[in-house]
Amino acid sequence: MNKLAAGAATMGAAALVAMSPLPAQAQPMPVDPGIGGSAQGLVYLEVERGEGIKKSVLLVCPDGSGHDKGVDACAHLTGAQGDFTALEAADGMCTKEYDPVTFRAVAFWDGEIVAFEHRYGNYCTGVNATGGAVFDIGRP
Template sequence: MTSHRLGGTLLALAASLSVVLAPTADAEPRTSTLTLAVLGPEGALHVVRLLCDPPGGTHPAPVRACRELAAAGGDFDELGREDGMCTMEYRPVVAVARGDWDGEPVRWRERFANPCLMSMGTGTVFDF
């Protein structure tokens, strides 16, 4: 009979620990940390750090950039503005993002025909 009581006690203890150790909805959000780089048309390299939750880093407009990324669900291909016009000059630029967004790894790279098209396609995130 003692083994039944001990087994019941261990089962109750395991159940209570699983409740205590289970993640809650109030758990702290994960900080998103990104290194963003732009290789400009003349070969100039610009690199900034963007932190979200809370916004910060060396990005000149971290609050707006984090808000745009959040609206895009962290998907860099969903960034950008829908209005505007650019000239058709060919001055290629490359935008690169590495790091993590909400705990998920980010590895993104895109080539644009000119800086204006990059700005149209990425909004504030690569505006530095």
């Protein structure tokens, strides 16, 4: 008899749960980093020399704050739609000295996370290859 009572109680509880209203589902909050403008971005830029010496900045677009050439860097990134591999190379002459550097970027650009890493033969070559302003943060 106890098994029958326990089964009835379980079925009664299941019926109550099934009849109760479902809790309201939480709606996802839109992400707004609050930086304004049509092309928005928060970009961490890093240059590392072979010995592990690093220099980095945090660039805020579209206003360019945090970077000495930030306005130009934001304009270049906007033109490339936040794609570091689509940056147009800048004209410029560099020495052929071999002093390898690695350029890295992690960005939150127009709602997307973007990452970039590339090694160049020297700092000047890397700066020119990435548009001339974006990674021009100073040689580490």
